[in-house]
Amino acid sequence: MKYLKYLVVGSLFGIILTKTEMISWYRWQELFLFDSFRIVGIILSAVTFGAIGIAIIKKLKLNDIYGNSIQIEPKKMSRYRYPIGGFIFGLGWALVGCPGVHYTLIGQGVVSIFIVLFSALLGTFIYGALRTRLPH
Amino acid sequence: MNLLHLLQQPWGWLFSGFVIALVMLTLLFFGNVFGLSTTYRTICTLAGAGKNIPFFKMDWRAQRWNLTFAAGIILGGWIAATFLLAKNGPMIAPATLEFLRNNGWTLDPASPNNAFLPPQLFGEEALLHISTWLKLIMGGILSGFGAQYGGGCTSGHFVSGLSNLQLPSLITLLFFFVGGIIMSNFIIPHLF
Numbered sequence: 660m661k662y663l664k665y666l667v668v669g670s671l672f673g674i675i676l677t678k679t680e681m682i683s684w685y686r687w688q689e690l691f692l693f694d695s696f697r698i699v700g701i702i703l704s705a706v707t708f709g710a711i712g713i714a715i716i717k718k719l720k721l722n723d724i725y726g727n728s729i730q731i732e733p734k735k736m737s738r739y740r741y742p743i744g745g746f747i748f749g750l751g752w753a754l755v756g757c758p759g760v761h762y763t764l765i766g767q768g769v770v771s772i773f774i775v776l777f778s779a780l781l782g783t784f785i786y787g788a789l790r791t792r793l794p795h
Numbered sequence: 796m797n798l799l800h801l802l803q804q805p806w807g808w809l810f811s812g813f814v815i816a817l818v819m820l821t822l823l824f825f826g827n828v829f830g831l832s833t834t835y836r837t838i839c840t841l842a843g844a845g846k847n848i849p850f851f852k853m854d855w856r857a858q859r860w861n862l863t864f865a866a867g868i869i870l871g872g873w874i875a876a877t878f879l880l881a882k883n884g885p886m887i888a889p890a891t892l893e894f895l896r897n898n899g900w901t902l903d904p905a906s907p908n909n910a911f912l913p914p915q916l917f918g919e920e921a922l923l924h925i926s927t928w929l930k931l932i933m934g935g936i937l938s939g940f941g942a943q944y945g946g947g948c949t950s951g952h953f954v955s956g957l958s959n960l961q962l963p964s965l966i967t968l969l970f971f972f973v974g975g976i977i978m979s980n981f982i983i984p985h986l987f
Binding site for chain 2: 664690695696704705706710723724735742743744758763764769772785787
């Protein structure tokens with residue numbers, strides 16, 4: 660039962676990614692060709708509401724449902740990994756999307772996404788294997 | 796009936812962002828941080844990558860919630876595609892469609908309901924061409940590698956990280972845009 664809630668919220672997120680049209684390849688092209696404000700608007704909206712929510716959590720020192728204080732461990736500052744990683748991730752995102760999109764499209768029976776998913780896992784593996792040799 | 800009809804309507808960007816933020820905040824109240832690229836790392840660990848590579852020597856049990864969440868996304872994708880699609884699909888900007896058509900992409904006349912993806916790249920018939928495989932594999936590797944190197948993907952950096960006002964996430968977002976702009980403007984036009 661502990662995990663049921665994740666299945667429910669995950670399902671909602673799959674519905675959300677579909678209904679917001681974040682899974683549309685054409686929407687990604689619109690974004691990067693500067694032909695539509697939609698995805699920029701969605702990110703701005705999510706971050707604005709998200710930031711308000713997190714500010715309230717911090718201000719009121721709210722706890723999670725298990726009574727532990729809610730903490731988001733900040734990402735460590737680093738010189739190379741965010742620019743290079745972000746750039747490479749952007750290249751891939753514009754062509755085949757991101758993890759959330761892959762899972763949603765698998766649910767929609769898109770066979771070719773399995774190739775994308777396995778390749779993304781391969782990319783993950785390559786990073787893990789090369790990690791100590793890459794500048795971070 | 797009316798509720799179903801309401802859910803089938805397209806969503807505006809402001810509401811879209813709001814519900815995405817709600818998912819992130821809900822996970823915080825469950826004691827977890829929203830970030831899906833970790834599931835890729837976890838799956839590699841489950842496949843045995845941790846035997847030789849320290850990066851994959853992680854406690855996958857601590858990520859069981861995330862794998863369940865991902866399974867939920869698959870289920871939600873099916874629910875949405877089966878019951879909740881709008882009658883008329885995404886109205887893509889004409890300029891985008893024209894740009895793609897002028898560069899060898901054969902697109903559907905309109906962009907109808909189920910066509911979230913171009914058949915030329917994601918359709919089952921396209922898989923008969925080895926070049927399609929190469930394009931999908933290239934994209935997948937870039938997406939998977941980049942998300943791990945950058946320390947997060949769309950959910951982890953651009954929703955969780957930015958909402959928590961983290962500078963690394965902003966840097967990642969800026970360079971993410973540079974990569975995306977190069978792919979869409981200068982590489983995708985030459986793929987077909």
